[in-house]
Amino acid sequence: MWEYTDKVKDHFLNPRNVGEIEDADGSGEVGSLACGDALRLTFKLDERKRIKDARFKTFGCASAIASSSALTEIIKGKTLEEAEKVTNRDIAEYLGGLPEEKMHCSVMGKEALEVAIANYRGEKVAKEDFEIVCKCFGVTDNEIIKAIRENDLKTVEQVTYYTKAGGGCGHCHPKIEALIEQVRKEMVKEAPPVKPEKKKLTNIQKIKLIEETLGREIVPALKADGGDIDLVDIEGNKVYVALRGKCSFCPSSEVTLKQYVESKLKEFVSDEIEVEEVRP
Numbered sequence: 001m002w003e004y005t006d007k008v009k010d011h012f013l014n015p016r017n018v019g020e021i022e023d024a025d026g027s028g029e030v031g032s033l034a035c036g037d038a039l040r041l042t043f044k045l046d047e048r049k050r051i052k053d054a055r056f057k058t059f060g061c062a063s064a065i066a067s068s069s070a071l072t073e074i075i076k077g078k079t080l081e082e083a084e085k086v087t088n089r090d091i092a093e094y095l096g097g098l099p100e101e102k103m104h105c106s107v108m109g110k111e112a113l114e115v116a117i118a119n120y121r122g123e124k125v126a127k128e129d130f131e132i133v134c135k136c137f138g139v140t141d142n143e144i145i146k147a148i149r150e151n152d153l154k155t156v157e158q159v160t161y162y163t164k165a166g167g168g169c170g171h172c173h174p175k176i177e178a179l180i181e182q183v184r185k186e187m188v189k190e191a192p193p194v195k196p197e198k199k200k201l202t203n204i205q206k207i208k209l210i211e212e213t214l215g216r217e218i219v220p221a222l223k224a225d226g227g228d229i230d231l232v233d234i235e236g237n238k239v240y241v242a243l244r245g246k247c248s249f250c251p252s253s254e255v256t257l258k259q260y261v262e263s264k265l266k267e268f269v270s271d272e273i274e275v276e277e278v279r280p
């Protein structure tokens with residue numbers, strides 16, 4: 001038996017917004033009865049182009065009904081631009097979580113929303129443009145790639161939980177594995193580089209590094225503009241300096257201190273450095 005949250009049980013037993021809007025602005029249908037789950041979503045916009053009403057009809061298990069009900073509640077009041085940012089994770093989170101084996105129900109909700117928005121815009125979400133990877137459940141490479149990316153999936157089993165692909169004869173497993181490998185490689189390349197952690201410095205190391213950074217990075221740049229800087233004192237992470245030359249009477253000296261001197265010391269010495277000016 002699956003462990004369902006109280007919210008899932010509530011939305012299953014008392015689903016909100018069941019039905020179909022007759023003169024809907026957008027409608028989308030995904031899944032198929034043959035595959036065990038199907039969902040039809042319709043929505044109506046108000047004069048400010050916000051979703052005034054959203055209704056669903058679904059054929060599926062408790063999670064499919066609860067996910068569809070949650071989806072309609074989440075998107076009501078949103079513009080289409082806001083609604084299209086809703087992810088399957090948002091649907092699952094709204095319900096206090098879904099068993100991982102049932103995450104495909106939240107994905108189905110997200111897909112129905114995409115199709116309905118595309119329908120409103122006169123666009124088509126054409127399955128024919130993509131390769132069907134899992135013939136048992138009619139799941140395309142595009143759907144699998146999206147599920148891997150949006151949910152950080154790592155195994156074929158997880159892909160099955162989120163998309164149903166691979167949950168039948170198993171012939172598609174090698175293709176799913178290849179897609180996981182390809183997408184995860186792309187995700188690593190796209191991830192922002194992890195900043196190497198600055199190592200903890202002793203007081204003497206910190207003082208030396210501050211002096212070096214001032215001499216190498218900061219003083220030459222200020223001198224080039226007719227200014228200069230003297231190190232007055234260091235207390236913990238506080239660095240007291242005196243601006244000299246043109247810098248001492250420059251109206252933007254505060255900006256120079258914070259945005260140039262302090263940021264350079266943060267970059268090369270420690271993120272905790274704070275610079276303060278000592279005036280004569």
Ligand code: FES
Binds near residue numbers: 134166170
């Ligand atoms: S082709 Fe995917 S499970 Fe059969």
